[in-house]
Amino acid sequence: MADPTATTTTSAATSAVDSGIIIDHVTMAFAGRNVLHDVSMTFPAATVTGLIGHNGSGKSTLVRIIAGYHKPVWGSAWLGGERVDSPVTAARLGLRFVHQDLGLIPEFTPVENFGIGGTYSQTRVGSVDWKEQRRRMEDVYDLLDCPVPPNKPISKLAAVERSLIAIARAVRARPGDASSEDAARFIVLDEPTTTLEAAEAEQLFRVVNTMVGAGIGALFISHHLKDVLNLCSGVHVLRDGYHIGTFDCQTATRSMLVEAMLGAETAAAERESAKVVERRHHSASAAPVVDVKNLTSISLHGVDLTLHKGECVAVVGLAGSGREEITYALAGAIPIGFDSMMVGGSPVSKISPKVARQHRVALAPGNRLPGTLINDFSLRENLTLVSLEELSGRGSFINKQRERAKAREWIRRFDIKPDDTDYGSRYLSGGNKQKLIIAKWLSIGPQAMLIDEPIAGVDVGAVAMLFDTLRTYVAEGGSLLFSTSELDDALALADRVIVLNEGRVIRELIRGTDEITETSLLLAMVEGSPATDSTVVPSSNTVTAG
């Protein structure tokens, strides 16, 4: 609240209050604990307004209040001049949601998905009038000024096409149309860019801007501050249930937002750890821990790769470049072929996660990916799942004392909250889950760690801690290879960055020898791609962030 850098201008409240969202002195408590403290803010109509705050800041509670799912203890939410007191009211007032998982049925075509949650037009005999449905959908796409997706099941469409269907479905009808009762007035976009490449996100943003131009307001929730600055007019920041401030995105910078989200002290610590640390140059003479020749899989077409002891390698590339498969392929978790492979220093003829584990090579998908944690297990059971052999003696009997001691040790070391070994993993926050995943694998004392998307969906505070841990691991002689779509990670952690393109290594950048910047990585990623005809061109235009 009393943050010096926060320019608390609620200028948003000036225009078109009638059809925007107004949060009026909302206080919310669960089980006697306040999660929102007297929050007042405005999301004006026909504008994109951001809402940011790290996990536990009260963001989702606020959104649920707007949606009418929670009744605040004090104050109220208004939409279009009417008080929102139930989900039914919110829907009637034209509030719609595009959730992170989109809520589409993968086997259905776009038209079939379009009608879900709305009304279907019917023929005289009561069957669905698909022609009319299609016309309605095309009308919305026309409004949004983007191409209508082909008549294929959702699962066969590109990620951005799926997102656009979800948005089109939320818009539902042209505002001011004859059937305008159905039309959206305000759309909440919850982390819509998480599964999108930068180019796709830009496409999405254009559609959102068109939508806003047509008079529909948008509330944009994202961890990606750059997206927020790029898309929104203004942004509200929540921290620990307080409305910290409202920023104008024309003038705000990323660091201003980070500071508002975390508080000045934590933000400084985060900057410190995000700083690119100069490390000793890795010597090519160090022993290789993982080495593969001519690795092939569905999306990899002949990759030679070596990971040395005490080295950190990042693998980057556009979607479909093979980046998403590389960690799984190296551990044999997907069908692969290779000429020769060495794992943990010894040659192997076949590879599977089990073989990798035996050679103390860990494969850890990032938070929210499949294969990370078992929600129904306690912290202890998740932590020790891959080290049961060490904890069990004859007859594979698990030594309970040792198991508990081990779980306690790693929970303490990673500062996982709460520090109860029997706590249900389901109830952990995203950051703590990611800590648990990394702790679980570090506890086997791995020679090498292969991590897919190490910080996807993790809040800023936990990222700093994870980075520190991984740096320490490498500094102590471990080897780390991770694939990432966040170039930040690659820049902050890696000694060497491997750039994949179309399933092949197209470039290798070594810290100290090559210039590793976001620009050089982006250039390498798109280089040689046949899709460069129009789609992706790095530009010298920088984001106006200040």
Add this chain to the structure above:
Amino acid sequence: MKLPNQLKSKLSVRVIGAIYVWIALIVLFAILQPATFFNYGTVKQVLNEYAVTGLVALGLILPLAAGLYDLSVGAIAGLSGIGSAWFLAHVSANPFLALLAGLVAALLAGGVNIIVVIGMKVDSFIGTLATGSIITAVVTAIAGDNVITQNVNGSFQVDFGIKSVLGMTLPVGLMLVGMLLLAYLMEKTAVGRRLYATGYETEVARLGGVNVDRLRMATLLGSSLFAGLAGVCEAASLGAGDPTVGPAYLLPAFAAAFLGATQFRGGRFNPWGTVVAVLLLGTGDVGLLIVGAPAWTPSIFEGLLLITAVSLTHAHGLNPLRSLRNRFGNRQASADVTPSAGGAQMVDEVPQAATPTLMVNEPTAKPSGGQA
């Protein structure tokens, strides 16, 4: 202060609700028919008659914990019963060889399940439904619609069906030994932990180095072995190989396994809960008949119990069947297992670095949202 609290939470209705229901049933029947119900004879009857169901149910929790259905356990019990009877009538009257023959038949059937479910990757619900039907047909083919009694009602019946300790026959002992064995395996060993991991999140187990297929094969063999033992015991206590008895064990076994999962272990299939559930089931069935309810009432009781058990697991937010549900309900989840479908975020901004943007077709203008 801590101990009473711990004890309290261990005795709560959420943890051992079935035991309270069980006690309530006993009280109810004891009031209705104090003379005929409330005596040691009833205890013997419940245990001796329902230990066979207990064996089937205990075996069933193995594949269930690993995330597989086995709907063929009833048919397999029938097969092993008929197998041992046929062996006695046609090969040798040695009861132990007959027992062995019954178990071998059951394990062969388990092998067929493995081929279908693991080898051919047919969904376990559908696959074992089909193999169960085939096995039942094989049973009928072997018995030719007749009840086999030759040599079955001899020393085989005496050894495995009649001999008793404190009035308890062999299956009761087998059930208790089976319960302890499974409790050790599932709750105290690394194998057990991996079993539950496989059932809850197959992908976590697989990436963690568990040989998921091999583990699941073992559970299918395990459930057939228990069903095989049950079948032989049933044939022995009847003194006959009856081709019609097997399938009747399916429903009570499922009811016991699912109700058992709501007991003691917060939603996990476990042997303790399963045996308690079997006893509850047996007490209800036997009690209903003793108080003079019509013969069809036990089936209604069993059906209701299965529904109650499953709805209880949901009401508690428990999920013994996560991976099963995923397979049926959420095809997208399985599609997501390919890493390429995983999330991919894009370029965020680096402090103090130049920040180019990726552009599509045309230079992107700053959103014209209109805020001064």
